[in-house]
Amino acid sequence: MAAHAELVSDLKALRKGRGLYVNNVGERVGHTLRDLCGVTEQDGPGEIRVRVAQRLEHLAVDLPDDLRIAVLAAFGMIPAARHPLYQERVTWIAERIGRDPRTARRRIDDAIHQLAQLAFTPLRLRGAAEPAAGWHTATTRVFVTLEGPITEALEHHRIVAAHDNLREIELATVFGQPAVLSGGTLRGGMLVLPTPLPAGETHDFWMRSRNPVRPRQFTYTPRRRCDYLELRVHFDCDSLPRAVSRLQGRPPRDRGRIPLNRAGEVQVIFRDAVRGMAYGARWD
Numbered sequence: 001m002a003a004h005a006e007l008v009s010d011l012k013a014l015r016k017g018r019g020l021y022v023n024n025v026g027e028r029v030g031h032t033l034r035d036l037c038g039v040t041e042q043d044g045p046g047e048i049r050v051r052v053a054q055r056l057e058h059l060a061v062d063l064p065d066d067l068r069i070a071v072l073a074a075f076g077m078i079p080a081a082r083h084p085l086y087q088e089r090v091t092w093i094a095e096r097i098g099r100d101p102r103t104a105r106r107r108i109d110d111a112i113h114q115l116a117q118l119a120f121t122p123l124r125l126r127g128a129a130e131p132a133a134g135w136h137t138a139t140t141r142v143f144v145t146l147e148g149p150i151t152e153a154l155e156h157h158r159i160v161a162a163h164d165n166l167r168e169i170e171l172a173t174v175f176g177q178p179a180v181l182s183g184g185t186l187r188g189g190m191l192v193l194p195t196p197l198p199a200g201e202t203h204d205f206w207m208r209s210r211n212p213v214r215p216r217q218f219t220y221t222p223r224r225r226c227d228y229l230e231l232r233v234h235f236d237c238d239s240l241p242r243a244v245s246r247l248q249g250r251p252p253r254d255r256g257r258i259p260l261n262r263a264g265e266v267q268v269i270f271r272d273a274v275r276g277m278a279y280g281a282r283w284d
Contacts, residue, residue, distance in 0.1 A: 006032040007116040015108070018084055019076030020049055036119055038251070046213030053077055054278070058221050058250055059118045061276035063111055065170075066097050069189070070104060071111035078189045079178070096188060134163040137226040138202060140273075142174060144218050145234040151175065151211040158204045159224075166197040174220060175211035182206045219252050219280030226273035233281055235264045241283035252278040 010030030014020065022028055025045050029037075029052060037055040039048050056075065060068045070093045073081035081092040087101075094104040139158040144151065153174040168190045171178060183205025184191040197203050218233060235241060244266050246255040258266045258281060270279045 003032060004116050004120055006030070007036065007119060008112055011112045011115060014052075015074045015112075016086055018082075019074065019086070019089070020053060021076045021082065025049055025052075044213075046211075047215070050211070050213060050215055054219060054221070055251070056115065058276060058278060059115050060111075061221065061223055062118055063114055067107055067111035067114065069093065069096060070107040071115060073189075074108045074111075080186075080188045134166055134199075135159050135161050135169055135197075136224045137222060139228045139230075140220070140222070140226050141230045141232075142220055143232045143234070144174070146214065147234065147236045151214060153209050153211075155207045155209070156204065157207075158202050160202050161197040161199050164196075164199045166193065168192045170223060171207070173207065173209045174218075175209040178207045178209045180205065180207050216284075217247065217252075217280060217282035219247055219278040221278045222273050222275050224275055226275075227271065229270040229273040229279055231268045231270075231280060233266050233283075235260070235266075235283075237264045240264055244281050244283045247278065247280045247282055250277045252280060252282075254282070 010033035013030060014028055014033065016028075023045075025048050029039060029048060033052065037051045039051050043051065056077065057072070060072055063071070069078070072078050073089050073093050073096070074086070076082045076089065081089050083089050083092065090101050090104050090108070093108070094101045097104065097107065099107070136159065137157060138160050139156075141156045143154045155174060159169065168187075171186070171189060171191050178186065180186050180191065183203065184193050191205060193203060218231070220229065220231060222229065233244075240260065244258045244260065246258050246268050247253065248255045248270070258268060260266055266281055268279070268281055273279055
């Protein structure tokens with residue numbers, strides 16, 4: 001119980017000011033949250049943000065939609081809610097869930113307590129049933145390039161509607177603020193489809209996201225069932241890694257080495273990817 005209370009305290013401290021995007025993020029992330037997210041003393045601010053964001057997103061997958069939106073926005077992890085003041089994010093959450101600010105604060109507190117509970121709940125006891133949302137992903141392909149001044153990810157997704165009149169879906173982006181290149185309009189962390197999608201029909205969309213940090217690993221966590229997941233990482237040919245490992249799990253664990261091809265790329269393919277589980281690669 002002590003660890004649970006300490007994690008709740010760390011999460012409540014993290015939501016202040018700019019949240020995860022405060023300048024002194026290393027000082028803001030408490031010891032219990034550091035241990036949970038695998039943050040080391042050698043990690044700089046950018047790596048700390050990536051590690052904390054990925055871990056919290058993994059845990060938040062199991063929350064109800066309103067609590068997930070509330071807590072991720074409170075930490076500044078939803079681009080549309082990335083306001084400099086916590087109170088401004090509370091106002092955004094209240095408008096997004098159709099409630100008053102007081103209720104929004106209660107939702108944030110509820111979500112923080114549930115995140116802490118999930119963090120200390122064995123994986124075998126955590127539910128993996130699909131949410132009642134009316135779609136799943138047939139194919140996701142993500143290409144990450146480490147050439148150039150910033151890290152860039154290009155994503156292609158094909159979704160399948162489970163019921164008629166599907167109008168919008170939530171986004172699970174790879175890095176930071178996404179740009180929708182084709183197939184919809186970004187609105188408050190949701191992708192609004194060009195036209196309502198009938199049951200059984202597919203829809204494709206493409207996105208781009210960027211990260212100024214040079215990561216030492218890359219993971220993608222589906223928020224819905226994903227039948228086929230393909231990840232490619234292209235390295236700078238002047239600084240190829242000594243070894244690349246396949247990652248999978250919650251939290252992600254090493255599942256063996258992956259060879260680089262002559263173009264300085266690795267490819268990993270996962271079939272029947274489970275929502276809330278991380279898939280990806282780590283390199284030296």
